Amino acid sequence: MNTGEPVDDDDGDDGEAASTMAELVDDLAGEFADVQRRAGPDGVDFLVGAQPFARVSGEVGQFRLRTEIVAAAVRTPGAAQSKLGREWVAFQPREFDQYAIDRAQSWFELAHRLAAEAGQPSKRH
Numbered sequence: 001m002n003t004g005e006p007v008d009d010d011d012g013d014d015g016e017a018a019s020t021m022a023e024l025v026d027d028l029a030g031e032f033a034d035v036q037r038r039a040g041p042d043g044v045d046f047l048v049g050a051q052p053f054a055r056v057s058g059e060v061g062q063f064r065l066r067t068e069i070v071a072a073a074v075r076t077p078g079a080a081q082s083k084l085g086r087e088w089v090a091f092q093p094r095e096f097d098q099y100a101i102d103r104a105q106s107w108f109e110l111a112h113r114l115a116a117e118a119g120q121p122s123k124r125h
Contacts, residue, residue: 017101021061021092024101025054028108034116046112053115054108055084060092063107065114076103 018024022044029035029046038045043057055062062082065073073079073089078100082088089107093100 017098019096021059021096021104022056024104025056025061025108028105029054032112035112048112048115049119051115051118053111059096060090061104061108062088062090063104063111064088065107065111069110073107079103 018027025044025046026037029037032048034048036047038047038052043055043060045052046054046056053064062084064084064087067086070081070087070089073091074081076091078093079089079091082090084090091100091104091107093103
């Protein structure tokens with residue numbers, strides 16, 4: 001019987017953009033088979049092997065990059081030097097819009113790549 005009410009046939013996978021930093025980073029982590037999550041008192045750490053490369057604490061995403069990249073990143077609105085160290089940028093955008101999502105995604109993916117490379121044996125000859 002149709003009561004005139006909308007039917008909600010949402011299966012939860014409609015391709016909508018993440019609405020929080022935690023949701024975004026968790027979604028991104030799911031795209032990489034080598035990422036491990038470790039919950040702790042300071043948030044959720046994301047690791048490749050033993051190498052942490054991202055942390056989410058509330059609405060703050062922190063990403064381990066290279067120091068020269070962090071120096072440029074901190075000029076971005078919502079970004080600051082992280083208390084985790086010189087190689088880390090903390091990102092807490094005022095508005096979690098597409099620009100903030102793109103920035104966080106780029107930093108997460110770069111941080112993952114750098115962590116994965118750090119875990120590889122050196123190819124020096």
